[in-house]
Amino acid sequence: MAEFWSNNDRGYRIRLWIDQVGQDKVANTSQVRFQLALLNTTTTFAQYQCSAYIDFEGQRLNWSGSPSMLGWYQTIPLIDQTVTINHDSNGEKTFSFSAQFNGSGGWSPRPLTISGNSFPLTDIQRSSSVSVDAGTIGSSVTININRQSSSFKHTVRYIWGTKSGTIASNVDTSTTWTIPLDFANDIPNSETGTGTIYVDTYSGGARIGTQSATLTASVPASMKPTFTGVSLSDSSAAAQNVVQNANTFIQIISNIKVAFNGASGSYGSNITGYRAEIVGKNQTTDFNGGTLGIMNYNGTFTVRASVSDSRGRWSDTRDVTVTVLEYFAPSLKIDVNRVGETSSSLEIIRNARIAPLIVNGAQKNTMKLTFKVSPYGKDDYTTDTGPASGEWLSVSSLVNSPANLAGIYAANRSWKVLAVLEDKFTSTSFKEPVPVESVAxxxxxxxxxxxxxxxxxxxxxxxxxxxxxxxIQQYQLTSNNGAPKWVDKNANLIDQPGQYYLDPSVPGNPNGQWGYLFHYSNYGKNDDGFKEAIQTFWGNNGQLFFRHHRWSMIIDDWEPWVDYTPKKTSVVKREIQIGWGVRANLVRESNVVTLSLERGIYSLPPYEYAPLAEKIPNGFKPCVQTHMVVNKNASNGHYGCAVWHLETNGDIRFSNPNTDTVDGNAVYTGTVTYITEDEYPH
Structure with a gap:
């Protein structure tokens, strides 16, 4: 207990007793008893209204009353109250306080005050603090405990998502704990998560407090998605039917389709992504069942695949080796000779080649060669079934290979031989004319x-x-009667100079109209050599087009059509104000502008080159300074001219001589035409 006294007023004093009467270690509080009393010596009073209080820790204990102090050396109790005071977090506490008694004049005491004092409470041994470093799920972490007393024991607990449990009991200052692997199940969409480590502090078997620390734990690198592999198939049914061999594909024809097998997340994660690529070829797919694209190359290559999960983790890659067989379009050339006693049999010298597509030593592609013959100048072909034709599974090329057609083709007539070479995927053809028998x-x-x-x-x-x-000139540029030659198939494939009439629907028609096409080439007719040409086209609707064929051995290598149709200029009109309510009209056609004042009666002040607020709008400004001279008349009298000065930046200035009319009004009329360089107005 501690005792504190106030100042002295005629023998009156107040006394404050403070006593710590209890503690709650778990709550970190103490119970304190305050007793305030009024004492006198030989001065007395009675029935005065008085008050008193005790202040501490932001609180106040109040008293009021009308005491009677009629005897000498008397003591009157005022306040006797026990309160709870919180200790600081470290268990220590010293608090300040004050007390005061107030009388009401006369014989009652003047203010009696106790101040400037403090009271220390007995320290409370506090619960231990805890710390833990960030860890990795599946690995151990050390939990460190900073205890306030060497006698304290601790129980260490955890809460992680919906999981909770005891890590260790009867712990002194640290414990090591392996973070359970199934903690990863609670963070399927993240690589890190947080939980809480709790330490319960016990003193003499009684729990005196609990403190906590945040546990941050990461998913280990080993926790990543897995898959059992990929299955590769050919999205081209034609290629698949020909090869029929696992992981073997065909250049240009095939398109590899990737199916991911057995994809699975890890510890709660979900599969969210796929990736497969042809290594080194920048061809990828990012979904299950996607394709890798056309392969314009051949050889042995690696398809590399992986999957990702909701944590953003990628699996280990898996590689599959694929073989891409070389493929090229069939190539064909024939020469035709007349043979036999009457020169009516045709011998074919065949040069043909297809891609063999060899799988496990066997050719998978088929070469088929067919011949048809038509009288020259007609398209009336008949199939010839002679030994020159055939279909071979084990042959992929014929080099200068002679064989005869079966038919009889009269020596006094010209013929066309059409050869068609096919493989499993495409075909090509070659035409060769057969002239009549040569004579002098x-x-x-x-x-x-x-x-x-x-x-x-x-x-x-x-x-x-x-x-x-x-x-002499021997090339036919038009039809026999001078009319243009008719084109109803494909204008892009024309390779003979001349004049043509285009059907609206043929490829290469620039505007879908009937019209006249003129084809010119410095190489003349394109005969197995380079082609460079131009074409012009006049549509029946008046449109004119031009295009150029690049210098190339490609028949159809045209640049886009360019429209050279003459454009009609439009007339644009504007009505403007040019000062004092005077209206004028602007008319522009091409780069010529006419400014015409609307005839009217106006009263305009005299000025010399005065600037006006009005402007010539964009699109109509003159390219040089221009002056519109305007006549002024009243009835049949002429009163000089006014001038509007038009500047190149659109400013307008005004000059006007003194007006000698009776009332100042005059009829104003005038027009000027000039050149503009402005952009065309809209």
């Missing part, structure tokens, strides 16, 4: 043949024709 000179009742048997017209010449040692 022939004739019949219809005409003369030079260098050949006569077939066509009155004069049928095999070879160039010369006159006066110069070769």
């Amino acid at each position: 000179l022939s004739y019949d009742q219809s005409g003369l043949g030079v260098g050949k048997i006569r077939e066509f017209g009155a004069l049928d010449v095999a070879g160039d024709i010369y006159a006066n040692n110069s070769q």
Whole structure:
């Protein structure tokens, strides 16, 4: 117990007793008893209204009353109360306090005060603190305990998501704990999670408090998704039907489809992503069942695959080796010779090649060669079933291989031989003309043949024709009657100079209209060589187009059409104000502008080159300073001219001489035309 006294007023004093009467170690509090009393010596009073209080820790204990102190050396109790005071977090506590008694004049005491004092409480031994470093799920962490007394014992507990449990009991200052692997199940979408470590402190078998620390734990690198592998198939049914061999594909034809097998997350994670690639080829897919794209290459390659999960973890990759067989389009060339006693049999010299597609030593592709013959100048082909035709499984090329057609093809007529080479995927064709039997000179009742048997017209010449040692023009640019040649198939494939009439629907028509196409080439007719040409097209609707064929051996290598149709300029009109309510009209066509004042009666002040607030709008400004001279008349009298000065930046200035009319009004009329360089107005 401690005793504290106030100041002295005529023998009056107050006394404060403070006594610590109890402690709650778990709650970290003490119970303190305050007793305040009024004492006197030989001065007395009675029935005065008085008050008193004790202040501590932000609290106040109050008293009021009308005491009677009629005897000498008397003591009157005022306040007797026990309160609870919280200790600091370290278990220590010293608090300040004050007390005061107030009388009400006369014989009662003037203010009696106790102040400037403090009272220490007995320290409370506090619960131990805990710390733990970040850890990895499945690995051990050390939990460190900072205890306040060497006699304290501890129980260590955890809470992680919905999981809780005791880690260790009867612990002194530390314990080691392996974070359970199943903690990862609670964080399926994250690589880290947090929980709480609790330490209960016991003193003499009684728990005196609990403190906690946050546990941050990461999913170990070993916890990543897995999959058993990938199954590769060919999204091209045609290629799949030909090869029929696992992980073997065909250049250009195949497109590898990837199916991921047995994909599974780890400790609660879900599969969220897929990736497969052809290593080194920048061809990938990112979904199950996706394709890797057309392969314009051949050889042995690696398909590498992996999966990812909801934590963003990627699995180990798995590799599959694939074979891409070389493929190229069939190539074909034939030469035709007349043979036999009457030169009516045709011998074919065959040069043909297909991609063999060898799998396990066996050819999987088939070469098929077919011949058809038509009279020259017609498209009336008949299939020839002679030994030159055939279908081979074990043969992929023929080199200068001779074989005859079965038919009889008269020597006095020209023919066209069409050869078609096919494999399992595509085909190509080759046409070869067969002229009539070669002779020096022939004739019949219809005409003369030079260098050949006569077939066509009155004069049928095999070879160039010369006159006066110069070769004459022998190329047909138009139809026989001078009309353009008709095109109803594909204008992009034209390779013969001339004049053509285009059907609206043919490929290469630039505007879908009937029209006239002119084809020019410095190489003339394209005969197995480079082609460079231009085409112009006049549509029946008046549109004009131009395009250029690049220097190339490709028949259809055209640049886009360019529209050169003359554009009609539009007329644009504006009404503007040019000061004092005077209206004018602007008219622009092409780069010519006309400004015309609307005739009217106006009263305008005299000025010399005065600036106006109005402007010439964009699109109509003059390219040089321009002056609109305006006539002024009143009835039949002329009163000079006013001038509007038009500046290149759109400013307007005004000049006007003194007006001599009776009332100042005059009729104003005027027009000016000038050139503008402004952008065309909308």
